[in-house]
Amino acid sequence: MNFTRRFTLAGLLAVLLPVSATVAQVDSLPSWNSGSARQAIVDFVGRVTREGNPDFVPVPERIAVFDNDGTLWCEQPEYFQAAFALDSVKAMAPKHPEWKQQEPFKSFLAGDRTALAEQGEQALLTLVTAAHSGKPTDEFSKSVADWFSTARHPRFNRPYNELVYQPMVELLAYLRVSGFKTFIVSGGGVEFMRVWAEKAYGIPPEQVVGSSGVTQYQLDAAGKPSLLKTAKVQFIDDGPGKPSGINMMIGRRPILAFGNSDGDHQMLQWTMAGSGARFAGLVHHTDEVREYAYDRQSKVGKLDEAWDEARAKGWTIVDMKQDWKTIFREKP
Template sequence: MRNLLVNALFAVVLFANSAFAADPLPSWNDGKAKQSIVNFVTKVTEAGSPDFVPAPQRIATFDNDGTLWAEQPVYFQLLFAIDRVKALAPQHPEWQTQEPFASLLKGDLKGVMAGGEKALLEIVMATHAGMTTEEFEKTVKDWLATARHPKTGKLYTEMVYQPMLEVLTYLRANGFKTFIVSGGGIEFMRPWTEKVYGVPPEQVVGSSIKTQWEVRSGKPALVRLPEINFIDDKTGKPVGINAHIGRRPIAAFGNSDGDQQMLEWTQAGSGARLMMLVHHDDAKREWAYGPESKIGTFSDALMAEANQRGWTVISMKNDWKKAFAFDN
């Protein structure tokens, strides 16, 4: 009897392993998008293939907001900054009448967004600077441990796309190095990307503010300053890739106009290339948005560019069996 149970358990494990090996992307529906990923990986990793790429050159870059995790109703880093403004407000009574803080404290996000990029930068500078890098890291971790998404009630680190987690795992299993290349803050992402995505901090490229060496309480520290250092968006993405990675990607994944130049830069290299864009067209399981959205804009021009250049557009509605791990 014991032998029968052992054999049965072994068979279950063997079946599970073989099933995963047969389908490394179980949350994807069969179709062009899934097949594009599998065909590309096979071409560049199969010995003797004319498209074979040595492992050190297998670089894949991923945007974060809207590509690896959700970005509605606003970018999660902005929600972090909003919570920081509320926490710091008692120390800044002037914010009650000073924009964009006054609108933010009243819960008027439309009023905040009306201030455009200048208003957002003011909020980021007021909430992200003036502390050491270690203090900022702890602040981010503490927020992520408790803050909840306003629609789903889930932790923000649960709002990650299960199909994209599978792509990250699949690529790494085939000798790829996976990098995040995002317009989000580099030091906002680094404290949690390894745990959530399996992407270590040294493989995260993002926007940054300036830091300054200081000695505080007899110990060296890097202090975050209220000055922009680098914006890792649009044309900044290829610049960031070159500065941080030093190799041109052979695969790139994005979801918005801000990712266009990263995909163009990837495609401009020789040999096999994979360029993919996540299209948010699933109002039932997530959100449906595109050209009209100020968050994650996917313009008609980008769609035309994708069609002309042969980039693969991933339909969240049609290509994914589920969006999040918690989906039924």
């Protein structure tokens, strides 16, 4: 092969390889419609992973964090962990006859939603605490797994853990192939999420950051050790707690963060405050037919101040109705 021919082939490869890489990137997101949101993601990943590019980021620093409720799976009409807790209280009730006379258990078990609502958020917190404490961690994990095997979403009549967003599952996989380490950073309970997160998203338990309660080491009569979940709160991983949780559990500032509500606002701000290339994304729920449509006025997943800042600063807003070809994974 002469020099001219070699030079020509080299030139063709130099032109074709970037195109092929771009095609591969786009094909990694088959559930995303072509548009500014998907292009922003592909462009960002291309910039930070291309050696020699001014925005190149070494692999150890490619940290991506994702909220869970409303970002990776559905969160309506109530947070799924709340549904688990309420079902657990009902199942536990026969062993607690005193609850028939104690609020908020009395109103909840009687189905008196008006009386329960009048007791405010503290009533719900009491119910959730009852469902999440007083059990060894292994027993609690089993109760979560058992609930997912039988509980069904009231609208979609599918197991709750099937209501994950297929486009976001593809995005997580695409980032990992591109050298990113992906984390969940959620206000949900860390021990609740760790039961199913790896199967649902490919995110292992050690990469799940969430709210947590205090556990107590104990030995049973046979000398077998366990960790007992207590009613004491250790850490709330929501709002301004998310940057603190990231700093404590991950130890690196992310270069990419995705959320969907004001509870993620500080995590997005903190991510974007770092040096170098940065990406902040918001999932905007706009599809009342395939999922739900809500933002500023919603009691669950309220998106107000974060939405304003995202639009003012040019963060990427994913319009669920326009940007996603499909919402949920197909039924198995």
